Amino acid sequence: MSILIEQVRVFNFRGLQNIHVELGATTVLTGMNNTGKTSFLKAMQIALGNSQFITQDDFNVKDNNSAPKIIIDIKIVPVDKDGVHCADFDADWEVLFTEDRIMIDVESNSSIPLRTIVTYDPIAASYKTRQYILPEWPQFEDAKHKLWYEGSNGKERTFHFDEVPFYYMDAQRDILEDMKMRSSYFGKMISKIEYSEEDIKLIEDQIKELNEKAVNSSSILVNIKATLKELDSAMDTKSEGVEITPFTKKIRDLNKGINISYSDNKESFPMEYHGMGTRSWSSLLTLKAFINLRDKGAIKEQTPFFPILAIEEPEAHLHPNAQKKLYNQIDSIEGQKIISTHSPYIASSAQLRQLRNIYKNDESVCCGAINTKLLTPEDIRKIERHVVNTRGELFFSKVIIFFEGETEEQALPIFAEHFFKVSHVEAGIDFVGVGGCGNYLPFLRVAESLKIPWFIFSDAEANVKTSVRSQFTDCKSAEQEVDIIVFLSDGNNFEKQLVDDGYIDEIRVAIVKLEISKCSTPQHMKAKKKEIAAYDNAKIMSIIEGSKAQFGPLIAEAIIESNKPLPPKIVALFEKLEAILISRSANE
């Protein structure tokens, strides 16, 4: 029996004007830069950890007005041993939280609806944090359009329990810094090292022996020691006098000089010589060690324990292979974990239901999640196989273009760079071939759930159009079909459309380019050119359809080099895209 933070709402904290996020035991926050992932973690820190870091800049600013207060609501619920939400807190938690923090709703479910309010006190010139237990967990917006933060605060009660510690791991972690600081998790653990009397004697005797051996085996040290002995004559001392100890003498000084070395293959290097990746990763793992230690203590003393970890970009400085391992290492830590990340590897290691996409829409920052309860296991499997495992970068897209085939995948980025004058990566556009006109749905569901704007650029054979339209209906988008789906002219596929649009010469140029590179002699080249010049449209179509992947970029480049306008259907797509990009950039 344990607990879980099930929901978090934030009002007017930094860029988060009004956001609602549901959490699981592990939650992975994705989203573009500057959307508010860190702000969300910091808001949780105010409610569950400390709020000393607050400054005026943390209050949301709208129309040049700074908000008067920040509100953070957190709903803590009881869960059973499998982590499933259950009706009542077990005895240990009930005793800890006491009946005046536990609320029972009309469905007879217990929870702790905790509200934290931060205000500025102009007289004390400081920020005040007050906590309340809400009479009930409010609806996000009720029938009368009253928002969650507009209701009664309830009674004032603090919520700070050693049994529910909050740990914040910021992106700038470094094991070297941890080793220097007593207040770091590493420092705290080291300061608690205890040995038995016998062990101390044994180890100190060994150190003594080691020191003598080290001194006596070095003629330099022997010489220094002998010379320094002359001090004795002046000092009139009867004790041992001069002592040279290359190794620390007392075991209590151990923690001052403790060092960690790590070897990748043969050589072992101290941490100073390792890159930031290893140092950052090590710092994270010492937190894990710290929590394990406390968890063991709690089990021993039979006290409840539920740590909450907010981890900012655990992937910082790590190479992809390490990033892939990180997720499982974090997931296995006791307690509740909220991870913000920019790593497709971490996002794709997570389970679908754990993903939350923080995004900015026209007005404010919102959170998108995939509601796995509405999906069949087959749907989930498809999404995991086709989207998550191969296309983790989608979680960080500003906008996604879906299409069927390979030619588009090759050609569209080239057209886009020409049209937008920046690379598609820079513009935040992802081009995703779904591999067949029947495969759109899992992708659409992910994009819809995570609220990532998307478009379909589709072939227009009759059966294809029917299939695409039905998938569009199934994904339950709020958008109009005409706004987000661009069909080619009826009956066309991408290649045929290019031919219809009058780019036959450019296609021929592309074929020539490819074929010529295969010719070994100038005569052969000449003959090939002549041969290609004589191809009719049907022949050309059959060639490019036979090896789409190869021709995609060549055709696109040929069209651009020809200085002809871009194909009208592509222009139509990009114009729709442009509107989205402009509105999203305006928010940043």
Next chain:
Amino acid sequence: MSKVNLSIIQQQIVTFDRGAILVKAGAGSGKTRVLTERIKRLCDLTKRKILAITFTNKAAEEMKARIGDLPDITTRLFVGTFHGFCQQVLESHGQLIGFPEIPHIFEDETDRLKLVELAIQQTPSYLYIYKQQDTKQQRQLCYNALNFISEVKRRLSTEESLQKDNADRDLILLYSSYQDILTSQNAIDFDDLILLTYNLFTTNPKIAALYRRTYEYICVDEAQDLNYAQYQLLRALTMGEHSNIMMVGDPNQSIFAFNGSSSEYMTKMFIEDYQPLTIELKENYRSAKRVLLAAQKIIPDSCDIANAVIEGMFEMHKLADEESEATWITEKIEKLVSLGNHDDIEGGITYEKIAVLARNKYVFNHLTKSLNAKGLPFYYKITPGAIKFESKLMNIFDMAFRVKLNPHDTLHWFRLIDLLGNQGAKNLSELFNTTTEKQYKEILSTIIGLSADGSNLKASLRTLSQVIENIIEDENEKGMILNDIKELLEHWYQYAKKANKKSLQQFKNSMALGKTHPLAQPNGITLSTVHTMKGQEYDIVFLMGMDDETFPDYRAIKNGGTELEQEKNNAYVAFTRSKRFLFVTWPEKRLMPWGDYKSRKISRFLETL
């Protein structure tokens, strides 16, 4: 913390673990102590909370003080009244019955009378009666209406159940008007607290269960005062699952009968519903048998001796004079303290457990010398503020002294001219001129002649003493006045030896702050007049100076009647300040301040002893 002595039966209650227990406790049986000891023990026993219900906030405060500082006591233990408990429950979980925030609570009767008056005015049949009544009758009508409403709520009835019970239509109308007025003001009244909490528990069994788990142990003090609503609330809270209830009470002491309380909830219902272990605490530990026997001689049938278990000690001694009286007491105290332990005295005999009482403070004169000589620690229990003169004349001196220092002190000025009987005087010199009584003239001339820096105070008071010696006839009176003057001089000495730049004003202020009293810090043996000791008890009490005309005071004898009756009562109070040992002494003769001996008789109250 000293270990507490408990009788076997008390111990049995304290260590009783699980289940229901009923303790019928007589007066002085140590029930509060048993209750607090049990609560302390339960705090160690459970990680959950303990609910201790008392019937007044004062009782709750006393219980908290007795329990003292245990770790997380404030979070682990709720000590308070039913209303206090209900208020806390509603504050936390009232939203389930429509109170997301606790409404305003009308607890004051005058507020509720206002509300009920409004309700009467909205109920036509009563309004008709009301209009024809005079103010006094209207007031009575309001009271009756309020009592009716309160009674309905204490029966846990609702408007619907009133209707079902075929109550009078007008009564129902009145009740609902009253409730509507409350609701419109977002308020509830005192009775609603219990009614609403009862409703919350019965309509939301999970809330009741939460509180049932939270409060693993429930203790109800003064359970003889339970009423129907309170008892049903306990039932709803425990719901037959939880039976760690302790009820403590004295069936003979039900005093709240007016609010529907009955000792039967404790003596009958509780036994039927919970089958508690029933224990009777009859033994009286408050006072010792011998002390009670002696006190009964002063006022017969005043106390219950049959259940007193502690034997105690009572002795009365006649001594040759005050000096031998003081010596006897000093030696007795020395003996007792060196004895260290006595079965009757819990925690051993120390100076702090001993008090010496007397009718007036001058009786202590010889005793303080004797205690000082032996080096025994003692202090005067004084009421804060300026010194209290025993004689009327010196009280006049005190008033005139105040007026001299502060001519704007009209309070004392009016009392002064009232006492001297010349209303026309405008100031002290006028008062002096119009006063004829010799002793008052002497007082006023002394006051008028005092210089502001106090330089002639000592000399003036000496002169005054000599004059008094000659003009006052009554020797008791004369002795009292001379002692008062001596006392004042003693205070002056205490002040003057510390003050750099002396002034009468500063002297008066120092006295008021108790700075001039040499022995005012509580430490060692307590010396106190009977009056300052009221309401306090000591294990060992010496009552000295029990000669007639000292106790009862000569003035009371002169005036007789109620005043003498009062003195008798005072003597009884003085006796019962002792919990264990009481020693009464009196001297056969007294040395008067002017050097003569005066022979004394035993106090008339003690003649039967």
